[in-house]
Amino acid sequence: MYVYDEYDQQMVDERVVQYRDQTNRFLAGELPAExxxxxxxxxxxxxxxxxxxxxxxxxxxMLSTRQLRKLAHITRHYDxxxxxxxxxxxxxxNWPKLEEVPDILEELATVEMHAIQTSGNCIRNVTSxxxxxxxxxxxxxxxxxxxxxxxxxxxHPEFNWLPRKFKIAVxxxxxxRAAVQxxxxxxxxxxxxxxxxxxxxxxxxxxxxxxxxxxxRRYLEPKHLLTYLEAILRVYNRYGRxxxxxxxxxxxxxxxxxxxxxxxxVEEEWATLKDGPATLIQEEIDRVxxxxxxxxxxxLDDHVPEVDDLLTDNSGFNNWVKQNIKPHKQPGYVIVNxxxxxxxxxxxxxxxxxxxxxxxxxxxxxxxEVRVTHEQNVTLADVPKKSLHAxxxxxxxADLASxxxxxxxxxxxxxxxxxxxxxxxxxxxxxxxxxxxxxDLDYLHDLGELAVNISxxxxxxxxxxxxxxxxxxxxxxxxxxxxxxxxxxxxxxASLAKILxxxxxxxxxxxxxxxxxxxxxxxxxxxxxxxxxxxxxxxEPYKEAVYASWEI
Amino acid sequence: xxxxxxxxAIRAExxxxxxxxxxxxxxxxxxxxxxxxxxEEVESIADYLSxxxxxxxxxxxxxxxxxxxxxxxxxxxxxxxxxxxAIGDIRVDQLEQMVRCGFNAFHLADGQNSDxxxxxxxxxxxxxxxxxxxxxxxxxxx
Numbered sequence: 091m092y093v094y095d096e097y098d099q100q101m102v103d104e105r106v107v108q109y110r111d112q113t114n115r116f117l118a119g120e121l122p123a124e125x126x127x128x129x130x131x132x133x134x135x136x137x138x139x140x141x142x143x144x145x146x147x148x149x150x151x152m153l154s155t156r157q158l159r160k161l162a163h164i165t166r167h168y169d170x171x172x173x174x175x176x177x178x179x180x181x182x183x184n185w186p187k188l189e190e191v192p193d194i195l196e197e198l199a200t201v202e203m204h205a206i207q208t209s210g211n212c213i214r215n216v217t218s219x220x221x222x223x224x225x226x227x228x229x230x231x232x233x234x235x236x237x238x239x240x241x242x243x244x245x246h247p248e249f250n251w252l253p254r255k256f257k258i259a260v261x262x263x264x265x266x267r268a269a270v271q272x273x274x275x276x277x278x279x280x281x282x283x284x285x286x287x288x289x290x291x292x293x294x295x296x297x298x299x300x301x302x303x304x305x306x307r308r309y310l311e312p313k314h315l316l317t318y319l320e321a322i323l324r325v326y327n328r329y330g331r332x333x334x335x336x337x338x339x340x341x342x343x344x345x346x347x348x349x350x351x352x353x354x355x356v357e358e359e360w361a362t363l364k365d366g367p368a369t370l371i372q373e374e375i376d377r378v379x380x381x382x383x384x385x386x387x388x389x390l391d392d393h394v395p396e397v398d399d400l401l402t403d404n405s406g407f408n409n410w411v412k413q414n415i416k417p418h419k420q421p422g423y424v425i426v427n428x429x430x431x432x433x434x435x436x437x438x439x440x441x442x443x444x445x446x447x448x449x450x451x452x453x454x455x456x457x458x459e460v461r462v463t464h465e466q467n468v469t470l471a472d473v474p475k476k477s478l479h480a481x482x483x484x485x486x487x488a489d490l491a492s493x494x495x496x497x498x499x500x501x502x503x504x505x506x507x508x509x510x511x512x513x514x515x516x517x518x519x520x521x522x523x524x525x526x527x528x529x530d531l532d533y534l535h536d537l538g539e540l541a542v543n544i545s546x547x548x549x550x551x552x553x554x555x556x557x558x559x560x561x562x563x564x565x566x567x568x569x570x571x572x573x574x575x576x577x578x579x580x581x582x583x584a585s586l587a588k589i590l591x592x593x594x595x596x597x598x599x600x601x602x603x604x605x606x607x608x609x610x611x612x613x614x615x616x617x618x619x620x621x622x623x624x625x626x627x628x629x630e631p632y633k634e635a636v637y638a639s640w641e642i
Numbered sequence: 643x644x645x646x647x648x649x650x651a652i653r654a655e656x657x658x659x660x661x662x663x664x665x666x667x668x669x670x671x672x673x674x675x676x677x678x679x680x681x682e683e684v685e686s687i688a689d690y691l692s693x694x695x696x697x698x699x700x701x702x703x704x705x706x707x708x709x710x711x712x713x714x715x716x717x718x719x720x721x722x723x724x725x726x727x728a729i730g731d732i733r734v735d736q737l738e739q740m741v742r743c744g745f746n747a748f749h750l751a752d753g754q755n756s757d758x759x760x761x762x763x764x765x766x767x768x769x770x771x772x773x774x775x776x777x778x779x780x781x782x783x784x
Contacts, residue, residue: 097779100768101767101770125735128704241770242770242778245766247741247769248739248771251705251707251710327707327708328683366772367772368778371781373783373784377784
């Protein structure tokens with residue numbers, strides 16, 4: 091993974107000093123709260139319902155074991171011994187003290203981490219495919235490009251005060267695990283005559299107005315990546331709406347101008363930047379790329395008879411392998427996913443001890459690196475197949491072997507009303523109630539891939555619009571209700587979920603999900619996925635099943 | 643209004659009169675300082691930049707980032723060499739970003755500490771991006 095050079099390190103160190111000064115001046119009453127709010131948000135610090143919340147950047151989800159151990163130390167020393175993996179591959183602390191945040195940042199800086207631009211109306215942490223560099227369907231490793239974008243967007247002086255937040259995602263594979271179609275900018279790597287090219291999408295997004303982003307440029311040459319992004323950002327910074335926060339995202343601008351006119355405007359702006367000093371040079375591309383070379387793989391046979399034997403003998407191991415393991419491009423290796431979705435624990439939450447155990451296991455079995463996924467799970471990307479059983483046994487001991495990756499109970503869920511001051515409703519208890527309703531593992535496996543996403547408000551941190559089943563917390567005269575929608579996908583077949591009908595009380599939600607699942611089981615053909623059955627049938631049968639028994 | 647910072651020093655207030663865009667465009671003498679509001683485009687004065695001594699760009703609120711692009715375009719696209727002054731809601735913590743975009747004079751908002759402002763003109767030691775006075779960091783690394 092990327093390792094800081096002296097420049098990167100100095101920038102992060104200087105940021106700690108700068109933020110400490112801002113915090114001190116706020117505490118001394120020199121910096122008004124309304125101004126400090128903007129400054130602390132650009133450093134990921136929210137003032138929440140019960141305490142501040144600090145969002146720490148994990149660029150495109152990559153973490154070293156040294157960083158994991160530091161995070162474990164920080165959660166223990168400055169927080170309550172646990173942290174939370176977010177839906178944008180970041181990590182959040184729920185109970186830091188405002189006056190201690192500079193110290194936390196100083197600790198983070200020693201392991202090349204920070205909280206820069208994890209909130210506020212600026213360019214946020216760039217996200218990517220958690221299987222980058224190891225996936226079988228990969229065209230090219232997206233991480234060097236994500237890193238180049240990270241550096242370009244860090245402290246960009248022109249784009250720190252945008253109309254609204256701005257999120258960029260990059261994918262280099264056939265399958266889209268980075269949800270590039272629902273980002274402010276999505277970058278897809280493709281090949282043209284053996285050369286790397288980019289397809290650029292702009293104006294996608296979730297939130298109040300979900301939109302699938304249109305392609306505004308095809309076959310962009312790599313050297314132009316940053317100047318082209320700069321042109322998009324400049325058009326957005328100048329012309330994006332600032333009068334209404336709900337209409338301030340770039341998707342509204344792209345839609346108002348039409349994608350064609352927006353693309354022309356960007357081309358016009360780009361003409362003034364193209365081939366200028368910000369044009370990427372090959373030395374820099376090579377410098378960044380050499381940080382993402384393949385680890386020293388052993389030459390291994392892809393067929394491991396002892397693992398096959400264990401699979402036959404041990405159904406627990408078998409279930410986990412079937413669900414949580416993905417194929418690897420290197421023979422004899424697999425991708426292992428830890429589903430951080432144990433029933434009774436808030437989705438994405440991890441304790442300090444678990445962080446340390448994950449670090450130990452990554453050192454032993456996966457070249458000392460892990461990835462955080464936007465499904466709030468953790469990936470060990472380079473595990474020898476022959477070590478699978480040993481690894482699994484250790485994960486079981488640490489409560490990290492939930493065999494439900496991609497299943498109904500692998501719920502993507504924002505912190506919701508338990509923590510977040512923006513939320514209209516709680517989301518964690520809803521996730522737990524659904525997990526309790528569907529405890530039968532065989533049933534879940536039989537049901538197959540089914541993404542459930544829960545957001546506690548319109549800001550859509552739980553990405554409910556792209557859930558096969560999406561659940562949105564709404565406030566009705568001070569009471570919490572839940573609107574259910576179906577048919578969303580955040581992958582290469584991206585689609586936005588449709589609202590089923592009137593919303594439900596919290597206790598009704600698990601039953602609603604049960605009814606939706608019953609329709610699926612009744613109508614599916616063969617092993618058909620929930621989303622495919624839905625696409626074939628349309629919304630009506632689901633609607634009927636759910637509302638028929640309700641008096642509305 | 644607070645103090646004017648220019649050339650890394652605190653200046654007395656009110657030294658250069660700036661015309662509004664409307665008045666500037668209506669007048670015959672283009673060798674005049676002019677100020678633009680955040681929704682007025684720098685392109686509208688492009689033809690006169692060789693004569694204009696100073697351009698003011700107004701920040702209606704410190705959170706309104708449009709003038710940063712205005713300054714960057716004036717410097718990097720039009721190579722404007724005169725003064726680019728930040729006016730309006732100018733807070734000391736944002737000065738380093740303004741400097742990197744090309745502002746070189748700052749009319750501070752009321753209540754801002756001018757000595758602090760002088761400290762804050764200097765920001766990070768490096769810049770990943772191309773700025774008015776620096777090439778992108780990657781060219782330095784190469």
